[in-house]
Structure formats: structure tokens, C-alpha cells
Amino acid sequence: xxxxxxxxxxxxxxxxxxxxxxxxxxxxxxxxxxxxxxxxxxxxxxxxxxxxxxxxxxxxxxxxxxxxxxxxxxxxxxxxxxxxxxxxxxxxxxxxxxxxxxxxxxxxxxxxxxxxxxxxxxxxxxxxxxxx
Amino acid sequence: xxxxxxxxxxxxxxxxxxxxxxxxxxxxxxxxxxxxxxxxxxxxxxxxxxxxxxxxxxxxxxxxxxxxxxxxxxxxxxxxxxxxxxxxxxxxxxxxxxxxxxxxxxxxxxxxxxxxxxxxxxxxx
Numbered sequence: 404x405x406x407x408x409x410x411x412x413x414x415x416x417x418x419x420x421x422x423x424x425x426x427x428x429x430x431x432x433x434x435x436x437x438x439x440x441x442x443x444x445x446x447x448x449x450x451x452x453x454x455x456x457x458x459x460x461x462x463x464x465x466x467x468x469x470x471x472x473x474x475x476x477x478x479x480x481x482x483x484x485x486x487x488x489x490x491x492x493x494x495x496x497x498x499x500x501x502x503x504x505x506x507x508x509x510x511x512x513x514x515x516x517x518x519x520x521x522x523x524x525x526x527x528x529x530x531x532x533x534x535x
Numbered sequence: 536x537x538x539x540x541x542x543x544x545x546x547x548x549x550x551x552x553x554x555x556x557x558x559x560x561x562x563x564x565x566x567x568x569x570x571x572x573x574x575x576x577x578x579x580x581x582x583x584x585x586x587x588x589x590x591x592x593x594x595x596x597x598x599x600x601x602x603x604x605x606x607x608x609x610x611x612x613x614x615x616x617x618x619x620x621x622x623x624x625x626x627x628x629x630x631x632x633x634x635x636x637x638x639x640x641x642x643x644x645x646x647x648x649x650x651x652x653x654x655x656x657x658x659x660x
Contacts, residue, residue: 439621442614447645449607455594456652457648459587491573492565499562527576
């Protein structure tokens, strides 16, 4: 086989269409996505308080969305976003202080964040819906 | 190598100028939000399914008035700092300026609205 015909086996650049993102990249993306979701959620929280200051009928309208299926799903997603952003934010603060940069540590803290956020969300749902 | 003109440098458009203040504010609000968010998440779960009167009694108690005002003010400040970075990353030019200004205006508007609402509930106005 001539040099020109040899199959090309150069390393590929991490282009998004051909590159499987590692866990740490997904966590980074998720941190920003949940941050954006929580920004909207903060406005929703402020709106909730303003509705509570209004009359009972107006508040009941607002509450009826929260207790609907769609409302429950949105609030559940908001709660997961809150717990994930909280846990991963603490992870970021440790990095800012100079700890946990080893790849092994970054993966361990990453999985911890996912597990803790999921558990906190599920426990909140169970207690919140008075299932126990 | 610094390729900026002396004028650009003098105007402070570069690293380690205003960006440090933004970075610190984001960390400081993040630290403040850790206990606030834990408190709020637990409170919300406990309040789940509560009626109008119960919610108002909760919001109107002195400690909750303080903590709820804090989490809304600090949370919205943290949110607008983060959203500013998002706009800076994905938009440019006029769109970027408009979106950042809009984000900050909305944050202040909703923050003040919520705090007035808390005071009205708590003080019975």
C-alpha cells in the first residue's frame, strides 16, 4: 500500500457532531441550563408572592395551575434544577478555592452531585405530595 | 501579548477590571444562597397543598418576611449576574446590550414587586 492510500487515522477534534461529550461536559451544560431555568423560576417565585398579596380568588387561579399535572411537572423540574444547581454550585465553589481538580475527584464529585440532586428531588416529591 | 491600544487599556476594557467585581458578587451571592435555598426548599415542601390563609400566615411571620425577602433579592441578583454571562456568550452587539439591560430591569422590577407584596402581607396593608 502506498503512503497516499493508507487509511487516515488522525485524532479528531472534539466536534459536537462526532464527539461523545464526557460526563463533566454534560454537568457543565446542565449547570448553565438549570441556571437559566432557575432565573425564570425566581421570577415565578416573585409572582407567587405577589399573588399571595392579592385577593383569595386571584390566588386560587394561580394555585390551580401549580396543582395541575402540568404545574406539578414544571414545579418538579424546577425543584430538580434547584437541587442540581445548588449541589453543583457548591462543587464549583470548591474548584474556585482550588480543591478537587484531579480528573478522578472531578468525576467522583460529579456523580455525587447527580445522586444527591436526584434523591433530594424524589424525597421532596414524596413528602410534598404527602405520600408517606 | 497585549495587542490592545493604550486607549483601550486605559478605558479598562480587559481582564481583571470590572470582571473581578462580577465574579466576586456571583460567588458571594452563591454562598449566601446555600442556606437560603435549603431553608426555602424545605419550607416549600412543608407548604405543599396549603390554602391561601396558611400561605399568607407563613409569608407574614417576621422571620419568613426577612428570609423570603433575602432569598428573592439575593437570588435575583445571582440570576441576573448569571444571565448577563449567558447573553455575553451567545449574543453580540445591540442584542447583547438590550438583553442585558432588559434582564437587569426585570430582576429589579420583580424583586421590588415581591418585597412590597411581602410587606403588605406581613404588615396587613
